[in-house]
Amino acid sequence: MARKDRHPPERPDVEIGASVKADSLRFRKKPKTEVELHGEVVEPDRRHDVDTSSGSERENLPDEVEPGVTYRDVSVRWHATARIEDDEREDNPERRKR
Amino acid sequence: MMAATKSKSKSKPGAGRRASEKTEKYRFAQNLEGQGTAAEREYRDYALEDSDSRGEPDVLLDVPVVKVDSIHLEVDDLDAHVELRAKVLDLVKLNAGVDVHLGKLRLDIKGVEAQALLKVRLDHVAAIVDRVLTTLDRNPELVKSLGRTVEQVGQGAGHALDETGGAVEEIGEGAGDAVQDVGSGAGQAVGDIGEGAGQAVGDIGEGAGQAVGDVGQGAGQAVGEVGEGAGQAVGDIGEGAGETLGELEQVVSGTLQSGGDVGGSTGDIAKLATKIVAQQLMGAAAEEARELGLAATRKALEVGERRRQRRADELNATEAALRKAEELEVDIEGVEGSGPEGRITIRDVREAAEA
Numbered sequence: 109m110a111r112k113d114r115h116p117p118e119r120p121d122v123e124i125g126a127s128v129k130a131d132s133l134r135f136r137k138k139p140k141t142e143v144e145l146h147g148e149v150v151e152p153d154r155r156h157d158v159d160t161s162s163g164s165e166r167e168n169l170p171d172e173v174e175p176g177v178t179y180r181d182v183s184v185r186w187h188a189t190a191r192i193e194d195d196e197r198e199d200n201p202e203r204r205k206r
Numbered sequence: 207m208m209a210a211t212k213s214k215s216k217s218k219p220g221a222g223r224r225a226s227e228k229t230e231k232y233r234f235a236q237n238l239e240g241q242g243t244a245a246e247r248e249y250r251d252y253a254l255e256d257s258d259s260r261g262e263p264d265v266l267l268d269v270p271v272v273k274v275d276s277i278h279l280e281v282d283d284l285d286a287h288v289e290l291r292a293k294v295l296d297l298v299k300l301n302a303g304v305d306v307h308l309g310k311l312r313l314d315i316k317g318v319e320a321q322a323l324l325k326v327r328l329d330h331v332a333a334i335v336d337r338v339l340t341t342l343d344r345n346p347e348l349v350k351s352l353g354r355t356v357e358q359v360g361q362g363a364g365h366a367l368d369e370t371g372g373a374v375e376e377i378g379e380g381a382g383d384a385v386q387d388v389g390s391g392a393g394q395a396v397g398d399i400g401e402g403a404g405q406a407v408g409d410i411g412e413g414a415g416q417a418v419g420d421v422g423q424g425a426g427q428a429v430g431e432v433g434e435g436a437g438q439a440v441g442d443i444g445e446g447a448g449e450t451l452g453e454l455e456q457v458v459s460g461t462l463q464s465g466g467d468v469g470g471s472t473g474d475i476a477k478l479a480t481k482i483v484a485q486q487l488m489g490a491a492a493e494e495a496r497e498l499g500l501a502a503t504r505k506a507l508e509v510g511e512r513r514r515q516r517r518a519d520e521l522n523a524t525e526a527a528l529r530k531a532e533e534l535e536v537d538i539e540g541v542e543g544s545g546p547e548g549r550i551t552i553r554d555v556r557e558a559a560e561a
Binding site: 119120121122123124125126127128129130131132133134135136137139140141142143144145146147148149150151152153158160162188190192194196197198 | 326
């Protein structure tokens with residue numbers, strides 16, 4: 109029942125990770141959540157986007173939880189990353205190929 | 207009477223054993239590490255994955271494993287915002303953040319183990335700053351066109367290096383202030399938790415906040431000294447990292463705010479856990495502030511060294527000669543080199559100074 113959907117970039121500049129494990133978990137109401145990642149880098153002569161990613165790995169917990177249901181042995185790992193997009197960065201995989 | 211006391215001591219759960227050998231129930235209540243709960247194994251896996259494939263971060267804010275027996279959580283429209291911001295004068299601006307919105311949430315959770323990590327790597331930020339400063343070195347006319355920013359950088363100075371040298375002092379102060387901000391911010395955040403969980407935590411917050419503030423002064427001083435010694439723009443990294451540190455305050459306070467919410471809606475166990483979380487966060491924040499100060503100084507030194515090496519190559523001088531010219535205030539571009547292939551040596555600089 110484990111599920112993975114994260115694809116963090118190679119060597120991100122910023123990483124935030126959190127993990128929660130619980131013996132039992134019950135939602136009384138269906139939760140509403142929104143997560144938005146953003147970022148940019150501005151230099152005098154150029155601008156870089158920031159490649160962001162986030163995802164979670166869950167065990168014994170569905171994508172859409174049902175109110176009133178008790179989920180047992182639950183594990184959730186959440187991960188968000190940000191990496192500055194820059195062709196000239198030394199650890200750019202494309203640059204290493206050249 | 208003695209026998210009764212002895213008997214009581216014997217029956218105490220987990221007595222006489224190491225923390226990792228005590229019963230899970232005891233470890234849970236005391237928030238002690240065990241030999242391998244699922245959360246702890248995941249934490250170790252996570253840390254291992256990072257060190258193997260992604261390199262060590264410059265900043266690591268680490269809340270290892272926190273255990274709480276039960277939580278009843280009610281949330282109405284909680285907005286959390288975590289942002290990393292770095293700015294070098296008005297030349298480079300970097301931001302990356304997460305906005306999280308929770309609508310109505312009613313949650314019962316038992317047997318909780320949680321951990322959190324924040325990692326920041328400054329290598330590429332340092333590379334960007336280095337690139338911008340190199341561009342300014344090579345195109346000093348850009349400096350004139352940058353208006354107010356450059357006036358701040360180089361009041362009355364004719365050369366880019368002099369200008370950045372002036373900025374370095376500001377940066378040293380900036381880094382110090384930023385780290386102090388982290389200290390006071392973290393202190394304040396823990397103070398907030400203290401209101402919910404007990405006055406004792408507030409006191410911890412003040413003490414720890416003060417300690418981090420002191421670290422901040424030290425780090426700021428260190429970066430300032432690096433800047434003065436180098437006489438170049440190395441300290442700019444310090445400001446970037448310093449402001450990054452300032453933003454860590456938001457991270458810490460955001461995390462602590464979450465902890466406060468948990469503590470406010472649970473019983474004594476949750477309050478105890480909240481105190482422990484606060485203590486761990488304060489320890490982590492103090493340590494990270496110190497580490498970040500060191501990281502900023504290290505980056506400044508690295509960048510300064512690379513820039514000095516490049517400039518020495520451009521001038522066909524040895525790095526030692528370049529340092530000596532700065533020390534003796536000799537215009538090295540006017541010195542004639544006597545070394546191999548006309549390379550300028552320390553002796554050439556000394557002779558030019560005496561001439």
